[in-house]
Every structure is written in C-alpha cells, then in structure tokens.
Amino acid sequence: MKAIYRREIRKLYNPLKEKIGVTKSSVFLKLLISRKNKIRDFVSSAGITSSLIDKRLCKELEEKGFIVKHPNDFHIYCLTASGLWNYEKSRENIDLESLLKEFDSEYFSTTTNPISDTGKIILFSLLCNRNFSKKCAITMESDHINSHYNIVWLNFTILAKDILLKAKIISGKKKYAFETNNNKTYLMQRDNNLVEQTNGIYQRLGKVHFLNVTDKQRNISVRKLRALIKLIITENFESVEQIQIIKNAIKTFARIQRHKISPDQSYLDIKSTRSIINIFDEEYL
Incomplete structure (x- = not known):
C-alpha cells in the first residue's frame, strides 16, 4: 500500500x-x-x-x-x-x-475448553438414565416450572449431582443454582458448548436431549461410551470407594428411577447393563 x-x-x-x-x-x-x-x-x-x-x-x-x-x-x-x-x-x-x-x-481446532461441572452433571444424568438415542431421550416439552416431568427430571439431576459430589468428580465448593430453578431453562440450556466439547456425543435437538452412544442398529457403541465416561471422569480415582459409587449409579439408576418419568424400557435390559459395566470396568478396574 x-x-x-x-x-x-x-x-x-x-x-x-x-x-x-x-x-x-x-x-x-x-x-x-x-x-x-x-x-x-x-x-x-x-x-x-x-x-x-x-x-x-x-x-x-x-x-x-x-x-x-x-x-x-x-x-x-x-x-x-x-x-x-x-x-x-x-x-x-x-x-x-x-x-x-x-x-x-x-x-478448525480439535481442542476445547474442559467440560464444566454443570456439563458433567448434564452428561452423567443422561448416562445414569440411559438416554442413549433420540427415541430414548429427555424431552423438555412443558414450559410450566411445576410440571411433573420437569420436577422429576430436576430430582434426577440433583441425584446425579450428589453422586458426582460423593465420588469427588465435581467441586463441592460451588453452589449449583439449577437446584432452585426450573431445570428445563436453568440446566439443560446452560452449557451451549457441550455438543462441540463431546464431539457430538451429547445431542440437543431443539427440546430433545440425549447421548449419541449407539450405532445404526441401536447397539451401545463401546468407543463412544468409553469416550463419554472419560469426559465425565477426568482425573484418576483416589479410592475403590469412588469407583464403586459411580459404578453402582451407572448400574442401577435407570432401572430404579426411569419409570418415574417414562415407560420406555430401552437399554434397561441385562445385556445393556452388562455392556455398560464392562466398558467402565475395563477403564477403571
């Protein structure tokens, strides 16, 4: 010039x-x-x-x-x-x-910021509830704060948060504001980078939220589920007790809790449970 x-x-x-x-x-x-x-x-x-x-x-x-x-x-x-x-x-x-x-x-960068504790709660709640496909998803249809669906899912995420706290996966020093707010607007729409941070494992399609961890035949993908667990658990466990806390939650949560929010039985069978636990054991035991 x-x-x-x-x-x-x-x-x-x-x-x-x-x-x-x-x-x-x-x-x-x-x-x-x-x-x-x-x-x-x-x-x-x-x-x-x-x-x-x-x-x-x-x-x-x-x-x-x-x-x-x-x-x-x-x-x-x-x-x-x-x-x-x-x-x-x-x-x-x-x-x-x-x-x-x-x-x-x-x-074009393949690296992203670490997933926040709120993001881990979202992922872990979907993992525990085994929302593994679009047909087995969490749907935020109601705008009413006190709708049964919102209250139940809010309770699920609080349970997931408490499990992660007990296993020392997330910080116990911070307050999680979603506990006193409508879960639909205050948790599931908080973490806008979660789809990118999980390379598409976490999916948010409008009001539908699920984990894309299955193949075309709707079988659980070992690779995707292992990647998901490693995104939630980013540091080595310090004790066997921590491992057991997470393992028990992954094993039993959906089978005990999901009926409160949906009659869907997808991925609650023994084969799916065994597959999930085997992936976890291979990584941490």
Whole structure:
C-alpha cells in the first residue's frame, strides 16, 4: 500500500482500533472472531466525514475498495475489509500465515475448553438414565416450572449431582443454582458448548436431549461410551470407594428411577447393563 494511502486509511484505522480495544495485535484478526452485528457496529461507528479525507485521494481509495460510504450517511466513509487488510499487511501487523492460524484456532481446532461441572452433571444424568438415542431421550416439552416431568427430571439431576459430589468428580465448593430453578431453562440450556466439547456425543435437538452412544442398529457403541465416561471422569480415582459409587449409579439408576418419568424400557435390559459395566470396568478396574 502506498504511503499516501496509508496516511488517509490511518484516519479510519485508529478510531476503529480504539473502539475495539486493540493495542498491539491485529484489528483484522480481532474482527474476524467477532459477531457479525458487532463488526458492523464497530466499523460504522469508526467512520469519518469525507471532509477529513484528502479530496484528491478519496475517489482513488473508494475505487480500490479500501473505503466505502456509510449506508445511512453518504457524507461518512468507513473502512472496508480490503482496506483494513492491506493497511495492516503494509505495516506487517498481519499476513496470510497469521490469518490461517487464527482460522485454525477459531474454527478448525480439535481442542476445547474442559467440560464444566454443570456439563458433567448434564452428561452423567443422561448416562445414569440411559438416554442413549433420540427415541430414548429427555424431552423438555412443558414450559410450566411445576410440571411433573420437569420436577422429576430436576430430582434426577440433583441425584446425579450428589453422586458426582460423593465420588469427588465435581467441586463441592460451588453452589449449583439449577437446584432452585426450573431445570428445563436453568440446566439443560446452560452449557451451549457441550455438543462441540463431546464431539457430538451429547445431542440437543431443539427440546430433545440425549447421548449419541449407539450405532445404526441401536447397539451401545463401546468407543463412544468409553469416550463419554472419560469426559465425565477426568482425573484418576483416589479410592475403590469412588469407583464403586459411580459404578453402582451407572448400574442401577435407570432401572430404579426411569419409570418415574417414562415407560420406555430401552437399554434397561441385562445385556445393556452388562455392556455398560464392562466398558467402565475395563477403564477403571
């Protein structure tokens, strides 16, 4: 980019940089991971009047696609993506390699943040209740806080939480607010990253929640169930007692509790129970 172009672009760049709060890093990369409406707000509010731009260069900058007139005020000019890219590139703030790295980090990374304790409670409650397919799922159909379905499922998740606490899988120092709120709105919709964090094992299709741990024949997948258990239990057990607490819950919870919320008998048979326990034993015994 020519020095005379940089001089004029800087008049738009500096206000944009200030509004975004960037000091040394790239404005382009910062905008890249921002929401669409945020980008529009940042760029529009950083526009300047045409009188502040050199009249001899204004037309050239517009023709090159470096600046554009504000859609609601033709006296205001805003910076374009091309103008921003070329300006930062000329100042060595950005290059193709750094752009690709940012794309990889934001959109193609295979690593995610650790699953929260709330996320573990969601996963463990579905595991214990053996909600292993769309046909055997938790459905949040009622918006009524005191509906029987919501109350029963809330009690299930509290039981699951207590089991995880007893086995020292989650922290006992924090309060779990869902215990005093409608479970439908306060727990199952809390953890928006859970589908990604579990690589699709946890499924939330509208109001339907289940664990995708079976194959096309609806048989339990050893690989998927093992991966699920390892997502919940992220540290080594310190005692046999901890192992037994989790094992007993996985073995008996659904067979004792599920009838309170659904007549469905899927995965409650002895074969399914044995399969689940074998996977757990192979990992921890």
